[in-house]
Amino acid sequence: MKNILLFLLSFIASDTAFAQHFQTASIRKHIAFLASDDLEGRGTASLGEVRAANYIADYFKTLGLKPVGTSGYFQPFEVTFAIDGKAHAMTGRNVVAFLDNAAAKTIVIGAHYDHLGKGFQGSSLSPDSKNQIHNGADDNASGTTGVMELARYLTENNVTEKHNYLFIAFSGEELGLIGSKHFTEKPTLPLTSVSSMINMDMIGRLTDEKGIIVSGWGTSPVWGKLIPPLARKQNLKYTVDSSGVGASDHTSFYLKNIPVVQFFTGGHGDYHKISDDADKINYEGEVRILNLIADLLMNLDKEPEPEFATAANPHSGATTSNFKVTLGVMPDYSYTGKGLKIDGVSKARPAEKAGIVAGDIITRLGGEEIGTIYDYMEILGKHEKGQVVEAEFLRGSEVKKVKVTF
Ligand SMILES: [Zn+2]
Incomplete structure (x- = not known):
């Protein structure tokens, strides 16, 4: 309504x-x-x-x-x-x-x-x-x-x-x-x-x-x-x-x-x-x-031609194709708070299997803190398929912990 x-x-x-x-x-x-x-x-x-x-x-x-x-x-x-x-x-x-x-x-x-x-x-x-x-x-x-x-x-x-x-x-x-x-x-x-x-x-x-x-x-x-x-x-x-x-x-x-x-x-x-x-x-x-x-x-059209600037690129190289593992989540790119906010989860992938749903905010993964999406990418780069790690996340104001299998 x-x-x-x-x-x-x-x-x-x-x-x-x-x-x-x-x-x-x-x-x-x-x-x-x-x-x-x-x-x-x-x-x-x-x-x-x-x-x-x-x-x-x-x-x-x-x-x-x-x-x-x-x-x-x-x-x-x-x-x-x-x-x-x-x-x-x-x-x-x-x-x-x-x-x-x-x-x-x-x-x-x-x-x-x-x-x-x-x-x-x-x-x-x-x-x-x-x-x-x-x-x-x-x-x-x-x-x-x-x-x-x-x-x-x-x-x-x-x-x-x-x-x-x-x-x-x-x-x-x-x-x-x-x-x-x-x-x-x-x-x-x-x-x-x-x-x-x-x-x-x-x-x-x-x-x-x-x-x-x-x-x-x-x-x-x-x-x-x-x-x-x-x-x-x-x-x-x-x-x-x-x-x-x-x-x-x-x-x-x-x-x-x-x-x-x-x-x-x-x-x-x-x-x-x-x-x-x-x-x-x-x-x-x-x-x-x-x-x-x-x-x-x-x-x-009313401006002088725009000047080119080399933009800070904190995540150079950290594209998804470099990872051996992922959680199978779609991050919310508009979220500016601490942690990784989830927009969607893919069926039958590690996050969904562990019970993580859209709206959850993952704050820790594999013992490391997630401040921004780039921390998340870095953490992924350190793991291999089959590894089991702990994920801590916020659902509303509730803190939850689950085991995730990559
Ligand atoms: Zn596209």
């Missing part, structure tokens, strides 16, 4: 107080198509990926954007991945379009459109995930729709900005940022003309409690200057992460010394599962996030 009331209130507020650049109806339409069973989870190099790419390219064409792939709007790339232990060489494709305002500098607006397909390429968190469609509505039909909607907005706003815009829907992200790495290695427009990159990965699950998580904050002082007032205007709570290196495609641009910023509404229990479906998207929330990004683009 409370949620419904909040939803109505914020809907009325955003409808009357601000210009509405975006409508839930068109966001709903794009996500419904991209996350439909027909596209079979948009696995890189699959038929579903090709159909999604065609849909995005057709939309860019309708808007009159210039095709700037290597083959029309498409930029194909080679990708090798293992299916049941056997390596397959395949072709994935980025979709790339250009809004030419005859400016010297270009802002890249990107999101990955690939997802986990039918669960054969690994990284699904659903049990028995093979041959099941992973629709990936939040991850990342939501961000792909953001690219399409911002392309429409910038085309139709009757303003000739002082920047050009390059819209890229990346593939191969779920296999390791392959499409964006390919683009930054073989750019179809000189990277020296790119002044910043805006990425959207999972912007469909906004809650008032968590707000948005903004990464790349430390890659240029411009983000800290422009974003806080815009977030207030949209009544969006935000948490910042300084690093330009993260688990999405902005990383590829940061590593080429380009200021980056990425928007994310946080993890949830459906992350990388077959239940990440379109009916769970907060469409009105996505409207607010896109309003913020559109305003950010307009403000960037």
